[in-house]
Amino acid sequence: MSTLPNRPKLSRRFRLQYEETQSRWVLLYPEGMVQLNPSAAEILKRCDGERTLDAIVAELETAFNAQGLAPEVRSLLEEGQRRGWID
Numbered sequence: 001m002s003t004l005p006n007r008p009k010l011s012r013r014f015r016l017q018y019e020e021t022q023s024r025w026v027l028l029y030p031e032g033m034v035q036l037n038p039s040a041a042e043i044l045k046r047c048d049g050e051r052t053l054d055a056i057v058a059e060l061e062t063a064f065n066a067q068g069l070a071p072e073v074r075s076l077l078e079e080g081q082r083r084g085w086i087d
Contacts (some may be wrong), residue, residue: 004053004074004077004078004081005032005086005087006048006052006053006085007050007051007052008047008049008051008053008056008077008080008081008086009048009049009086009087010027010043010048010085010086010087011045011084011085011086011087012087013029013030013084014027014028014029014084014085015027015028015029016028016041016044016045019033022035024036024037024038025040025044025045026039026068027044027085034083038074039072040063040076041064042064043056043060043067043073043076043077044076044080044085045051046059046060047077047080047086048073050087053073053074055079056073057069057070057073060064060073
């Protein structure tokens with residue numbers, strides 16, 4: 001099992017961008033594109049290498065007036081790490 005970095009950062013191979021034509025956030029990479037659901041986009045927008053995992057969770061919980069988001073955030077970041085999105 002891999003360990004998430006304390007300050008997750010989007011890999012330089014990917015670019016997070018809003019696609020007007022699809023009305024959604026996507027991850028662009030040389031071989032194609034990954035369409036993101038709104039939750040994934042909000043999480044990945046905060047993966048700048050500056051924020052800690054705890055700070056990302058706290059920011060999301062405040063922004064969406066929700067509690068207990070840590071497992072969802074961790075799960076998405078672990079999947080992103082497996083797919084090479086997260087450094």
